[in-house]
Amino acid sequence: MIFRCLPVLLFAAGPAFAGSGISFNYDVRPILSANCIGCHGPDEEERGGDFRVDTFEGATELRDGAAGIVPGDPDSSEVMKRITSDDPEFRMPPADHGHSLNDKQIGILRKWIQEGAEYETHWAFVPPVMPEVPEVEDAGRVRSPIDAFVATRLRTLGLQLSADADPRILVRRVALDLTGLPPSAEMVDRFATDPSDRNFEQIVDELLASPAYGERWAAVWLDVARYADTIGYAVDGHRDIWPWRDWVIDAYNRNLPFDRFTIEQLAGDLLPDATESQILATAFHRNTPSNTEGGTNDEEFRTIAVKDRAGVTFNAWMGVTMRCAECHTHKYDPISHTEYYAFLDFFNQTADRDAQDDSPHMQWKAQDGKTRKVPVMVALPESKRRETHINIRGNFMQLGDRVTAGVPEAFNPFPEDLPRNRLGVAKWLMADDNPLTARVTVNRFWGRLFGLGIVETEEDFGIQGTLPSHPELLDWLALRFRDSGWDQKALLKTIVLSSTYRQSSVADSERLEKDPRNQFLSRGSRFRLSAEMVRDQALAVSGLLDRKLHGPPVYPPNPIKEFVAAFTAPVVWKESAGGDRYRRAIYTYMRRTQPHPLFDTFDTATREVTSLRRFRTNTPLQSFMTLNDPAFIEAAQALAVEMLRNGDDDASRIAYGYRRVMLRDASREQIETFAGLLDDTLAEYRASPETAKKMAGAFGRDGIAPPPDDATVAAFAVVANVMLNLDGFLTKS
Structure with a gap:
């Protein structure tokens, strides 16, 4: 009997509420997934020794009189003999795979087998159940059930929620998070004067109602949708698909429920009496890269596009990397090679660029008065329905058995009353018994607000993904989101009104030691802006x-x-x-x-x-950009003019600029430092008029008395440029 294991990356799983016993999902599965399942998992073609360790039946099956795992008897279990052997030819994982189990991992497996080797369905594939909100001793910091879950977890680390952030910092944080833009000075002053819960909620409502809200959150979805103004590949030619981008912005601003947001993008053309807007929404899947290079095989790239659509759909809504099953049964998650192509069949019944002509499109009258051809999804008539076959080893030219539309058996069943088309898929994704869509979606919002998702691997809720740092909180958020009617603004409001979100990002040594990455939310998050x-x-x-x-x-x-x-x-x-x-x-x-x-x-x-x-990432190039990019230079020049308009002397002008940039008052030391920079720079520019003229820019100087010369404007532009490069400006804290 041969046990072989592929080297796969270990992942950082957060501590869980597993009790005193061994939890398969939280303690055992990470070990097996990182070290064993690659060779002894679902993929029958690559399975070593025809032994699988991902199921109880496979692990306990007798082979040559021995079983990989004998529940209750680790000493008789072949797995234990292999992972503890001193013989490099016998020991697992194999030495040439570059990693091995440590004593702690071996101890966990031994105890698990001793306790009966109980297997559990992967946590993410089990539908969420509304958890009971825990009672918290420090109830004064609990504004929301979110805080109760977080405080309970922190207590196991000997920590508690931090105090609220400074009002000016907090209002900047929430404005950036909800709109992607800094708040107005009036809003900052209003909250600083009255930092009450009532006033904060009013500010949150104002931000959610701002048109900038839709632009901020649409940008997140454009990443998911792989939106671009070009088609990709070598030619990378132009594509008029920006009207769909505008549809997304409007969808967020009108708070389109996430189930409708899903259905219209995946299958708006299949809705009864579909509107022009609903058809435009289907351009979501026309964001697929397209290769129009001469000499390419049209069917090859049509197939690649269809695979992209199926994979993006599963990944974006279910958080599982389905595309791994394109060439063979998924090595880790329960998606067979056949099931992959059955799901692909849903997306294979759409008109595509089968020859070197344009993709199906709609005429769109844009706000600039021009009519544009926007690519959209168009379903094939039944008479032209394509046959979908398994692609052997993923090769579109090597066709295996024919398959018909279906979903992987491991997930919620496809309702009998739904059509076997994209509309049916969209409704299946949003079904109440789907264990993943709500979790994946709320986790994406959480990750943008806190820098880390509750499940850090936002793109992978499968067996190789990280475990949730707060599993009960994730399920509470998911079910609340679903039961709210998939209200995205309500979800964001619930999160940002919590004490967890409002915490100061200042960290003491104890928090840095026990929660170094702020995975358990012992303080406010602090990270560079997008x-x-x-x-x-x-x-x-x-x-x-x-x-x-x-x-x-x-x-x-x-x-x-x-x-x-x-x-x-x-x-x-x-x-x-x-x-x-x-x-x-x-x-x-x-x-x-x-x-x-x-x-x-x-x-x-x-x-x-x-x-x-x-x-x-953090690289020196980022500093070069913010110091020298034309956008930052012109912003510095414009800010310099505003500083000169709003002050009676250098100190007051510097103070005005700092307050405008940082939304708080500069200290005396900071003003003195900037004043020194101003003096030194002014002397240099007065000695070099041509350089001064270039740095001063061409922004109007009306309303400044006396009218400043180029050297003065240029010197203030340098000061403004430094302000725009402050860490506190480029960071959300």
Whole structure:
């Protein structure tokens, strides 16, 4: 009998409420998943020794008179003999796989077998049940059931919730989170004067009602939808799909319930008497990259597009990486090779670019008065229904058995009364017995607010994903979201009104030691702003931001002036003029193969594939961007003019600029430091008039008495530029 294991990445699972015994899901499964299931899991073709450890039946089956696991008897279990052997040829995992089990892991497996080797369904595949809200001793800090769950978990670490953040910091935090923009000075002062729960709730309602709310949260969904203004691949040609982007913004602003948000995007064309808006919504799956390069096989890339749609749907709503089963049965999650193609059949019945012509589209009269062809989903008539076959090893030219539309058996069943098409899939995803959609969705919102999801691997709720740090809280949020009618604004409001969200981000040594990554929410989260917010916030505080909604993509200054693509003429980046130069980042032209360098440097998604979360990096290039990118230079120039307009002397002008940027007063030491920088820089610019003129920019200086010279404006622009580069400005705390 041969036991072989593939090397897979260990993941950081948070401590759970497992009690005194061993929990399979929280203690055992992570060990098996990271070390054994790759070779001894669902994939029958790659299974070593025909032994599987992912099921009780497979693990306990007798083979040659021995069983891998003998419940209650670890010493007779072949698994224990293998993982404790001193013989490198016999020991598991194999030495050449580069990892091994440590004593603690071996002890957990021994105790688990001793206790009966009980298996459990993976936690995420079990429908959530509304948990009982725990009672908390420090009830004064509990504003919401969220706080009760978090405080209960913190108590096991010997910690408690931190005090509320400073009012000015808190109102900035919630404005950035809900709208992606800083709050007005009036809103900050209003809350600082009256930091009551009633006033905070009123501010939250104002922010949720702002048109900027839809732009902020649409940007998150565009990552999921892999939205771009180009088609991808080598040619990466233009695609008019921005009207769908505007549909998403409007959907958030009108608080379209998430079930309708889902149904219209996946199957709006299949709804009875579908409206133009519902058909436009289906452009969600026309965001798929498309290869129009000469000489390509149309059926190959049509098949790739269909696979992309099926995989994105499962990943975005179910949080499971279904595409792993394209070539073989999933190695970790319960999705067979056959089930993958059965699910694919739902998406294979749509008109596509079967030849070198345009995809199915609708005529869209845009706000600029032009009519555009927007690609949308169009269902094939029954007479043209395609046959779907298993692709052997994922090869579209090697067809296996025919399959018909269905969903993996491990998840909620597909209701008999639903049509076997995209509309049926959408309703299946939103069904009450679906264990994943609500969890995955609330976790995505949570991750954007706190920097870490309750399940850190937002894109993977499967067996290889991380365990939830607060499982009961996740289920409470999921069921509350579902029972609210899938109200997305209500979900956000519930979270941000909690004491957990309002905590100060200041951390003492004990919190840093016991909760170093703030996984258990012992304090407010502190992390760098997203790429979009980095730019939008600079434009906002400088007064340059143009808040016009909707419309074709715009072209702000870009150091890359020409894009060279294979087999086509170079594409020139023609900078926008007027207000379009200063519109929010969501409207910037998104070229898949070469995103705008500022956004790329700050970890935007390339949109070539679905992205359920972004990974933050820290590199020197980011500082170069915020110091030198034209958007930041122009913001500094505009802010300098505002500083000169709003003060009687250098100190008051510096104080005004700092307050405008940081939304709080500068200390005397800070003002003195900036004044020193101003003096030194002013002397340099007066000695170099041409350089001063260039740095001063061309922004109007009306209303400034006496009229400042170029050197003065340039020196204040340098001061403003430094303010826009402060850590506190680029960070949400």
